[in-house]
Amino acid sequence: MTITTDKPLRADAQRNRSRIIDAARELIREKGLDATSMDEVAKRAGVGPGTLYRHFATKDELYDAAIQAWAETVNARADEALASSFDDRERLLNWLRTYVSLLTAHKGAAARITASLGDPGSAYATKCTTYLHANERVIAGLDSIRPTVDAMQMCRVVGGVAAVADQSELNAEAVEPLITVLADGFLEA
Incomplete structure (x- = not known):
């Protein structure tokens, strides 16, 4: 478990924590979470293993911190999709493109999160x-969504497409027909 106190971290401890998180983000993007070791993160961050483990007891805790800003981005991007003046289909397509992009930003994340x-x-x-709530907001904001579509279904099916895109290293152009099929299936005719 990450160490938390009521006191803010000393400046040097905060710098170390930030360097660790930055190094983890870089390595996860480059290699994926499974292929990234805690030792590699410590080396890239320029800190000793003890310093790393004082901040993050497990790789999962480190991963969680490394993509925390991503959760904030998810919410902002869902809001952006809903705020556009496009019709429901285009707003949904914009969200699905964004959703796939966010899930595939860190190698291996799409499959892990979806599973x-x-x-x-x-x-x-x-x-x-975070994804579940973002999808709930998107569904609630679209008038022509099928009444049988729920946020968990959307998370799973779009997550599946994102996992395939991630593992197969498909570009956005190759993913577009897949998300178009999903959008058309989510919307009433």
Whole structure:
């Protein structure tokens, strides 16, 4: 568990923590979470293993901190999709493009997060909940969404497309027909 106190971190401890998080983000983007070791993160950050483990006891805790800004981005991007003046189909397509892009920003994240949906004990539960709530807001903001579509379904099916895109290293152009099919299936004719 990450060490938390009521006192703010000393300036040097905050710098170390930031360097660790930055190094983790870089390595996760380059190699994926599974292929990234805590030792590599410490080396890239220029800190000793003890310093790293004082801030993050597990790789999952480190991963959680490394993509925290991502959760804030998810909410902002859902709001942007809904705020546009496009019709429901285009607003949904914009959200689905964004959703796939966000899920694939960190190598291996799409499959991990999608597989963890509905598991409150998962190390990725916070991220899953963030996506679930974002999809709930998008669904509620679209008048022509099928009444049978729910946020968990949307998370799972779009997460599946994102996982395939991530693992197959598909570009946005190759993913576009897949999300178009999803959008058309989510909307009433």
